[in-house]
Structures are given as C-alpha cells and as structure tokens.
Amino acid sequence: MARGIQDQGEDVRTLARSLAARPAGAVRQEARSVGRAVRAACRGPGRERDLVVQSLKAAAAALLAWLVANEWLGDPMALMAPWVALVLVQATVYSSLMRAVQQFAAICVGALLASAAQAVTDDTTGALVLCVPVLMLLANWSRFGDQGVYGATTALFVLATGSVSGAAVGHRLGQAALGAALGVAVNALILPPVHLRDVRENLAALARETADVLHEIAAGLDRDDWDPGAAADWSRGSDRLERRLGALHSARSWSRESLRVPKGALRTLRRVPPDVPSEEEDERWSRITGHIRALTRTLVVATDDDRVPGPPDGRILRTYARLLDLVADRCRAEGDRLRHPGSVRPPDREAETRMEELHDRVQEALREQAAGREAARTTVLGSLLLQAENVGAEIVPGVVRQ
Numbered sequence: 001m002a003r004g005i006q007d008q009g010e011d012v013r014t015l016a017r018s019l020a021a022r023p024a025g026a027v028r029q030e031a032r033s034v035g036r037a038v039r040a041a042c043r044g045p046g047r048e049r050d051l052v053v054q055s056l057k058a059a060a061a062a063l064l065a066w067l068v069a070n071e072w073l074g075d076p077m078a079l080m081a082p083w084v085a086l087v088l089v090q091a092t093v094y095s096s097l098m099r100a101v102q103q104f105a106a107i108c109v110g111a112l113l114a115s116a117a118q119a120v121t122d123d124t125t126g127a128l129v130l131c132v133p134v135l136m137l138l139a140n141w142s143r144f145g146d147q148g149v150y151g152a153t154t155a156l157f158v159l160a161t162g163s164v165s166g167a168a169v170g171h172r173l174g175q176a177a178l179g180a181a182l183g184v185a186v187n188a189l190i191l192p193p194v195h196l197r198d199v200r201e202n203l204a205a206l207a208r209e210t211a212d213v214l215h216e217i218a219a220g221l222d223r224d225d226w227d228p229g230a231a232a233d234w235s236r237g238s239d240r241l242e243r244r245l246g247a248l249h250s251a252r253s254w255s256r257e258s259l260r261v262p263k264g265a266l267r268t269l270r271r272v273p274p275d276v277p278s279e280e281e282d283e284r285w286s287r288i289t290g291h292i293r294a295l296t297r298t299l300v301v302a303t304d305d306d307r308v309p310g311p312p313d314g315r316i317l318r319t320y321a322r323l324l325d326l327v328a329d330r331c332r333a334e335g336d337r338l339r340h341p342g343s344v345r346p347p348d349r350e351a352e353t354r355m356e357e358l359h360d361r362v363q364e365a366l367r368e369q370a371a372g373r374e375a376a377r378t379t380v381l382g383s384l385l386l387q388a389e390n391v392g393a394e395i396v397p398g399v400v401r402q
Helices: 002-043 047-072 080-087 093-121 124-138 149-161 166-189 196-221 228-258 263-268 279-302 314-339 349-371 375-395
Strands: none
Touching: 047 080, 047 166, 080 093, 080 166, 093 124, 093 149, 093 166, 124 149, 149 166, 196 228, 196 279, 196 314, 228 279, 279 375, 314 349, 314 375, 349 375
16 A cells, blocks of 8 residues: 555656646747747748838837827827827738728727716726626627727727827727827838739648648559558648648738839838739649648548558559659749749759650550559559649649640
8 A cells, every 4th residue: 555655656746747847848849949030030031031120110209209200299198199100001901991990999989988987987996887887798799890899999999098088088089089090190101011922832732732742642652661640741731731721721811911002102111022923823832722621631531441452552552652742843843943032943854754754654654554444543542643743744744745
C-alpha cells in the first residue's frame, strides 16, 4: 500500500512538472513567433511591415487628434477625438470611410439617447438602466456594421462625465467628427494601405505548396511500402492547399476593397504595383487545388482493403510518380514566375517531351489493365491519370493530351 501511495505521489509530481512546463513552452513559442515577425518586418516589404506601418499610423492619428483638440482648440477633456481617430485607421481607406460613417452615427445615437434618458430620470443610474439595453440592441443593427457598440460606450462616457446638456453633447459630437476626419485623412494620405502584394504572395505560395504536395506524393508512390498513413498525410497536404486557397480569396477581397478609392490618387502616391495577377490566376489555381484534392482522395480509397483490391502495379505507379515529379517542377516554376514577374524563363522543351512520354506510358498501361479485365485497378489508375492530366493541362496547356 505504501508503494502504491509513493507511485501516486510520483505521478502527481510528474503531472505538476508537465503542467508547469506547458506555460513556459507556450511563452517560448510565442517569443519565437514575435522574433520571426520582427525579422520579417526588418527584412523588407510584407505583411509584417504593413502591420507596423498601420499601427504607427493609428498612433499618429490619435496623437494628432489630441494635439488639435487639446492644444489648438483648448478642450480640457479632449478624449473623444483621439479615441475615434485611433480606431478609424483601418486596413483600407474604403473601410475607414465606411466605419467613420457608421461609428459617427452610433456615437450620435448613443449621446442623444443618454442625454434624453438623463433628462427623463434625472439620475445617472436610472439613465443607464433606461438607455444602455436599448443601445446594445441597436448595436446589432446591420447598418452599424461592427461599430454599433460605440453607441453604448458613448452613452456610458457621457453619463459618467455628467456631460448631458445640449451644448456638452454637441461638443462631444464635434470632437467625434474631428477624430473621424483626422483618422480617415491620415489613413488616406500617409501611405494608404493597398493589399495587392498579398495576392501575388499568396498565389506564389500556393504554387510552391502545390509543388511540395505533388513531390511528396511522387516520393511515396515511388516506394512499395506506402500505406493508409502515407495517403492520409497526402490528404492533409491537400487540406493545406485548401487553406492557402482560402487565404488567396481573402487577399483578393482585400485588394478589391483597397481600390475602392480613385486609382489615380494611389498611383500618384506610388501605392499601386504595376502588375497585379489577374483573377483568372485565382480561378486556375482553384481548379488545380480541386484536382489534387480528387487525386489524394483516390489514393486514400486505393489503400482501403474493404473497397478495392489494392492500388495499381508498383511499376506503373513508379512511372506515374515520375510524371507527377515533372508536373510538380512546373508548379514550382510557376511559383517563381508569380513571385518574381520580371524573371521569365524559356519553356523547358525537354521536360515537356519527357512529360508526354511518361503520360503515354501510363496510358498504355491503363489500356493493358482494361484489356485484362482488372476493373477495380483500372478505375483507380484511370482516376489518378485523369487528375494528373487535369493539373498538367492547367500548368502546361497542350502538353499533356487527354
């Protein structure tokens, strides 16, 4: 019994050490992430540097609003202007304009309802009880967007400071208008944010990750010992491509919003890159991602003993793997082209010829299997070949024949 108690004590101590190590590990991981972000921001243009610029612009807008309201206009309670300016330096100029209108409307409603509630109840607590629930319900109105909560916070601010007279409310609304104007002006005139570079970066990353997934599949098929675990890894690779595709769509949406202001002004400020990939590129890589998803799904099915007799012959799969390697090389070349649009490489005719030869060999093997009445294996190999043809046709049109 004493031995059991000792073992339990040791288990408790081990668990305590494990729990103590988790926060330390999380802190180290977070510190490494911060270090990578800082290095990326110092290295050159990118998402991290954009975040630094945006943060400094928001701080500058708040400081400018404070100086104008407090120093120039002499307002001893110059809080509303810097507060509004700070939150209106948004990721795009268009979103700054839209949120300025929504927030100013919410602030007006909050200030007016707070003043009316105070006049009705003549008590701060009663006014809060009367107006805050109504304002929180109005915060969910779609016309306010995500700015509706500022109506309730404005009411709390107005009632807490006792600024409920008509003149005081008008003064606060004037400060809000000043902060909104300064926040939008700073965002629009000082390095206006344009997210077109994110589209190119996500497209290039999608092409490179597509190449990595295809190389992984090819390396696995070249061995005879691949199993359901390897097929599941390839399926997770296609999941990564889907997530990257989602990031690309998000970047494209941000780029459209970035250009909802006159392009001429942005070009004057040299904020519009001269060559942005067209949306046809998004559609092309969306199709490629779908084909790879179908390919990995076929491989997962091929390792399920309850559904098919097994994958095609190893010799055929090794030929197919070399075909995938060549397709992956072209995907990587596409990624380089997208990342560095000025560096155009001539077509690799030798690789294209080799791709055609390997495709013909796999197709001949497919015909032999069909003639041998191996229906299940023929279905699997035909599906794999079809997806390779689809990806190849998107990457190198006209090289891989149907």
